[in-house]
Amino acid sequence: MTLEIILQAIVAGLMMGLIYALIAAGLSLIFGLMEIVNFAHGEHLMLSMFTSFWLWSLLGLDPLFSLPITIALMAFCGVLTHYFLIRYILKAKMLIQICATFGLSIFIRSIAQLLWTPDYRHVENPLIEGRLEIGTIFIGQPQLFASLVCLLAFFGLYWFVSKTETGLALQATAQDRNAAEVLGIPANKMYALGWAIGLGCVAVAGSMMMNYFAVFTDVGINFALFAFVAVALGGFGSIIGCLYAGIIIGLVESLGGLLIDPSFKLLYVFAIYLLVVIYRPQGLFGRY
C-alpha cells in the first residue's frame, strides 16, 4: 500500500462523489419543496442514461451533444410525473406518498426491463476517451469531465435557487405554500418546476456517466441509495449540504474499498447513514 494508491483512490472518490452530489441535489430539491422522497430517483437516472444511450445508438449523437436533449426530455418527464401522480398525493399520508413513488419506481424499472431486456449496454468510442497521467496518478478523462460538468451543474443549480427570482419563488413555496400563493406564486407550477429541475440534474449526471459507464435496468438502485444517504447526511432539503455529503460518500466508498474489503463498499456508506440518523438526525447542514 503506497501513497500513490491512496492518492489515486482519493481522486477517484472525489470524482465519483461530485456525481453523487448532483444526483442527491435533485432528490433534495424535490424533498425540500414538497416533503416527498422520490423513491423512483434511481429509475429516473436509469431512464436518462438510456435516453442518452438510444440517442447515440439510433441517431449517432455523442452523449456530450445529446446532453441538452436528454435534459429537456427528463425535465418533461418530471413535469409529467408531477401532473399525473404527485399532484394527487401532496396532501396524502406519508405512507401513501412513499408507496406511490415506490410504485412508480417498480413500474419504470419493469417497463424498461420489458422493453430493453436487462442487458448491459455502453456507448462505444465516445468523444472523450483515454486518461491523463499526472505524476504517478492516472485520471480517466471521461470521469474527470463528468465530475467537472456535474460540479458546474451543481453550482448552476445553487445559483438558480438562491439568486434568481424563480429560484426565490421556489424557496418561498417550499417554506409556506399558502403564503406563497397569497403572493401570487403559482404553487402547483413551482412543484412541477421543482420536478423538472430535479430530474434535469439527474439527466446531466446520467448523460455524463454514459461516457464510461454501462447502462442496464437496475443501474439506478445503488445510485439512488447513495443519494438517500447523501441527502440524509447533508440534511434533508439542503442543497449545498449535498455537495459535501456526496464528496464524503465518494471518498468513503473508494477508500473503504481500498483499505478494508471492496465487496462491502455499499456497507460502509450505509453505516454512515445509520450513524448520521442516530447521532445527528438533522444532517450536517440541515435546516430541521
Add this chain to the structure above:
Amino acid sequence: MDKLSIAKSESVWNTNNKVLGLISSALVLLFCLPLFDLNSFYLHLFIMIFMHSVMAQSWNIIAGFSGQISLGHGLFFGIGAYATSFLFTEYGLSPWIGIIIGMAISGVIAVLIGIPMLRLHGHYFAIATLLIAIGFSLVFRRWDLVGAASGLWIPMTAIDSWLAIQFHTSKVPYYYIFLIFFILTFLVAWLLSRSKLGYRLRAVRDDSQAASSLCINVSNYKILAYVISAMMMAPMGSLFAQYILIIDPATVFNIEISIIVLLITVLGGIGNIWGPLIGASILIPISEYTRIYLGGTGGAVDLILYGLILMLICVFRPNGLISFFHRDVLQRKKNK
C-alpha cells in the same frame, strides 16, 4: 354512546353471529378443500395466498398499527429461511425447532434494529430499513459458512417426513401447515387489534405526543410491535425454504419480498387486519397467472402490474380496497 364503546365495536369485528358464522364456514371450507382432489397448481396458489397474507399481516402490524414504514421487512423472511435450512443441513435439527430459533433470532435482530432506529421518523426509518435489508443480503452473499452466493441445498429425505417438513409426493401437508400458520397469525393479529396493546399502538401512530402524555412509552411500544412483526415474518421464511428446498440470498433476501408485502397490505387496506387477506387473494392469483401465460420471456409483466396497481391505489383509494366495504362507523351510529 361514548366514543370508546363505539371504537370497541369498530368495523367488521363487532363479533356478531353473522360474522362468526361466515368465518367459521370459510374455515371449514378451507380445511375440506384438499379433499376435493384439486390439482397441485391450485394447492400451490392457496399456499402462496396463505404465505403472503401472513407476510403482509406481519408488515401490517408494524406499519398499519404502529405507523412505522419498514421497506426492508423481507430481512426477517431471509433470517427465518436461513435459520432452519442452516440448522438442518449442518446439524440435522428438525425445522420445527429451527422455526422457533429463527423466530428468536429475528426477534433479537428486531430489538437491535429497533432500539436505535425506531426513534426516527417517517422517511428516515423507511430508508434505514431498506439499507439494512440490502446490507444483510450483501453479507449473506459473501458469508461462506452459509454457502455464500450459491446458498443452501436442503438435503432431501428419502420419504415424506413430518419431522423434517418435507413432502415429495403431495402438496396437501404443506397446504395444512401453511393454513394453520395463517389462522394462528390472523388470530394473533385479531387479539392484538382488540387488546390494550393494539389501542396503545394506534394511539402512538395517530399522535405520538398525545400518547406519551398519557404515559404510553412510545418507543417501547414501537419496539414491541416491531418484534412481534419480525417474529411473525420469520416462520414464513422457514416454511418457504422447506417448501422449495433450496435457498440463496438472491431469493430469500430479495428486496421484492419487502415490496410485495407492502403492496398487498396497501392494496387490501392498511391498518385493518383483513387488508392483507384481501390484498393477497387478489394479487397472488394475478401474479401466478401472469407468470404462467407471460412468464419465461424475461419481461417483468407482473411487476409492471404491481407498480401500476400501487400508484392507482395511492391516488384513488388510499385506504385500500377494504374501504369499499368499510362504512364509517361513527356515521352509521349517528344515522341510527
